Amino acid sequence: MRSMLKVEEIGKTFPGRNGEIKALDNVNFKANGGELIGVLGPNGAGKTTLVKIICGLVSPDFGRVEIAGTNPWENRSRALRCLSAVLEGTRNLYWPLTVRENLEFFASLKGEKIRRKRDRMEWLIDSLGLEKKVNVTARNLSRGMQQKLALAVALVVDVPLLVLDEPTLGLDVESSLDIRRLLQDVVREEEKTILLTTHDMNLVRSICPRIVILNRGRIVTDQRVDKMLGLFKVKAYKIKLAQELTPQQKKDLMIINGVSWEKSDGNKPCIYFQYEDMREFYRIIEILRKENTSIGSIEQQDVDLEKVFLQLTGRRDDIVKSGFARSTV
């Protein structure tokens, strides 16, 4: 399969108040036609910087980008003809123009005759539920509607690569679902490559088969979701105990990486444990054995994306856990 997007050894440093900020550090990945990739990372991970470098809006210090075989920093016009983007926030529309006028203007901005895009505009307006708003100016739309329009504007011209920066941030549940649905449709029906960034676990979990986790400017993992969860499952254990831990045991356990405990399963205490090194596993057993704590069972723990993400980024502060999306879409 042809690779639609290549990001090779990208590095970017910004001058900051307290010294330099390494926004991206040796970032590499490739995306093929028809892939929907989620770039997941906490605030400040470098997601927006990555998006802007791909779109030719921030110049990288190192490395190169290829969009359908063209480097936007060498042949800008040709690369940009293969790419549409919805940038962070409400930065994608002409506020004084209506929904329809925005669609028309941005189609022309990509070099397409409006007349040839009529059907597609109608389709986009329909599938995003914008029918009643076609003559409302972007300024007067709700945040959700604005975002839907921004997506419609990005899709009005049939480009092979679509890049979205935090597409559902701050949206109501319904708009967010409409957007997910449309993204899945265009990937399936038009073989588009979509790269979206988010710090919303639920969004990637529900629609992205492949996830790139970015933390402090580095890619910490790049896997298919099922595979990623599988990998972690092998290393994640739950040890059910038959009795309470003693204070001394708790103290000893605390210094081992990746260990936590709590009561569950009929008030029997459990130790959750994710190991990097098998020796740590033996240390836990040793601590339990010393005070003759009997072990009920040892089983593989169920892992979800949240746990993986926390494990990889070590950050709990700003992950969105809205919870509604687990079962939807």
Next chain:
Amino acid sequence: MSNLVLLEAQFRRELILLKRYFFNFLGGFLTFCVVFILLFLGYRGLAGGTEIYGTGLENLIVGYITWILAMHIYQDISSTLFQEAREGVLEQLYMSPYGYSRVTITRLLASLGVHLVMVFSILQVLILITKRSFNLDLVSIFPLLILLLLPVVGIGFFLGGLQLHFKRIRSILQIVQFLLIVIVVAPINLFWASFLPGTMASHLIREVMIGGAFITELPLEQVLLALFIAFIFPALGWGIFKLCEKKALESGRLGQF
């Protein structure tokens, strides 16, 4: 990819906005007329009576309307850039495969179209009020107008570029708007004044509209100087704009205000 598609889109947008904000437009139009009437009354008072000798009034009228046109074109670059950056659409414009330069140039042409109509209407009103007549030889006037506006476009890009880099220079932008008056009405018998952006061209426009000259009858060295200025200012302005743009792309602050 046809440039016409882009040009048409810019014209369409300009007309939509004109229609949508028609009362703003009308308000602007009326303000310009009223300001002129005040100027005219004051001028008549100074001249001490109803009878005005010489071409002073004609100069005032032509200077006034060329200033209005120059100011709008100037605003169209510098202020629009600010507005687009603030509203956020600037980055999307930068992602057009046409490139930002063509996006801007087509927008300028569309804006020029609309404002020419406006300025021509204002001129008609002024003619009605003052009962003066002008040589409205468009074949001679139009090329000279372009020579007048090109250096102004250069200044617009220069300040637009600085704005990309330094962000907060809005007050400077407004001051320059009024400095344009000086540029447009400065007399060219001051040697240095003839090198100001647009001054020579605006002198030549007066020669045509008031003096009744045809474009080919204008002094060659003056036309050449106007041509030179119409080349050098945009070139400098554009160069500086590109430099600031490069800095903005490096610092990642293109769309940030």
